[in-house]
Amino acid sequence: MSARESQAKSKTDEALIERAKAGEARQLLLVVILPVLADPSIPDEQIDGLLRNTIGMSKLREVVSEGWKTLPRDHGRLSALHTSYTYLRQFTPQVLAAIDFQGGTGTADLMEAVAILKRLNESGGRKVPEGAPTSFVPTRYAEYLAKARKDGDETAYRHYWELCTVLALRRHLRARLAPLRRPGHLPVHARAQVRQASARKVALGGHPG
Known part of the structure; x- marks a missing residue:
């Protein structure tokens, strides 16, 4: 996810440079x-x-x-990340299924969204149910969901909502796990954490400041 998000940022930055030249x-x-x-x-x-x-x-x-097309609030970052949606789907369902995430203070909506996403993955469902939480979606990304809902595009809504859910989950995990270090040892790599997931539970911290 981090690598693909970095690529999306690079693409967006390059597009902004070209836009500046054209403008x-x-x-x-x-x-x-x-x-x-x-x-x-x-x-x-x-x-x-x-x-x-x-x-x-x-x-x-x-x-x-x-x-001259008006850019979205995030300058197209989430749209650029969306091009990697199929690739990300190769592993995100397995990660969500393997780890029992437990939310701390301020993560109730995110935890509900993760539970919904897990059920959709298990059942093969494609439509995000009405009323599924979105409070964790950053303002800069919210317009993608609003437009998809307004257009009646359930596929686009599912994709953007899922991406926002996974991004929010990663943000909370970083806030919770990043400070943890063992003297004389490097932190466990993310892939290793996933392999060990069946034997452990990961608790999320509260909303980062």
Whole structure:
């Protein structure tokens, strides 16, 4: 999960750089437009003609033809991670089935979501039930769930909800387990923890600050 999330971040960062390059023409237009709009000495009825003549209709048409899509709050990070959904599904169901997660203070909704996800995995269910918890979903990701629900796209909703659940679970595990160290020893690798999961229970800490 961490590796795929890192890849998603890299892709998003690269896309933002390209977007910035493509948006340079729009930024240059603002340099011309904003001073005119902010100048109280220019009558309102003259602004339109002044801008058209200063910028030129050909340039205005060129910029408009390029189109400009508004980015989601997370700049597309969750969407980029979603491309790895099938890959992640190769092991996340087995991890959830092998470990008995126990939640601490502030993790009730997350624990309920994990239990629901486990049942969906066991039964082969594809639809997240109405009322399934989402309080642990970061604000920057919430719009993905809202859009999928609004569009009636149950598959997209399941994918994004599942990704958010697993990400939240990992965040709490990191907050709980990261400080644990044994003098003279390296921390147990995540894969080793999974192999030992059948013989142990992992308790989650409260919501990280």
